[in-house]
Amino acid sequence: MRKPAVFIDRDGTINEQMGYINHISRFVLLPGTAEALKLLNRHDYLAIVISNQSGVARGYFPIDLVEKIHSHMRALLQKEGAVIDGIYFCPHYEEGIVPEYSIACDCRKPRTGLIEMACENFDIDMANSYVVGDRCMDIDMAHRSNLKGVLVTTGYGLGEIDYVLPSSPSKPVHIAKDLLHAVKWIIKDSS
DSSP, X not given: OOBOEEEEOSBTTTBOOOSSOOSGGGOOBOTTHHHHHHHHHHTTOEEEEEEEOTXXXXXXXXXXXXXXXXXXXXXXXXXXXXXXXXXXXXXXXXXXXXXXXXXXXXXXXXXXXXXXHHHHHSOBOGGGXXXXXXXXXXXXXXXXXXXXXXXXXXXXXXXXXXXXXXXXXXXXXXXXSSHHHHXXXXXXXXX
């Protein structure tokens, strides 16, 4: 049976925005993240993480560190009873220095490739799905995928609202304080 999904940006939305997370010790969950994911789990939404990780192409860290951080993130959340259904990330950047990842791709946000990958693996009710992120590129990706985009004020959110959003063609359907408030709004919006 098809389920709606909430596609969630990682850095600045799930965990503290620290630039490139180049060591596992730099991964710090934001307050309320586990509670937000538990709400999605209870209300039968797929919780799917989508993230640009161009640090791989830029040579800042190896791709296996991204995988280790994702395993660590899942473990931290599982301790609190929260489940992430899927994780998709883009390691590419055209001007990188690691040849195999320094390519033009369809998966780098705001392109829609990560969402398309998730749709290949899950039976997603796209008409009732959402994107949550701290950047206007997340909102742009939502619009390109015909999804509702919610912007959070954590991470880069406040600066995006002040300096990027006014000239951005894609506007969020809602601005939330953080992931937990975004999820509460989504549940109310969809009922």
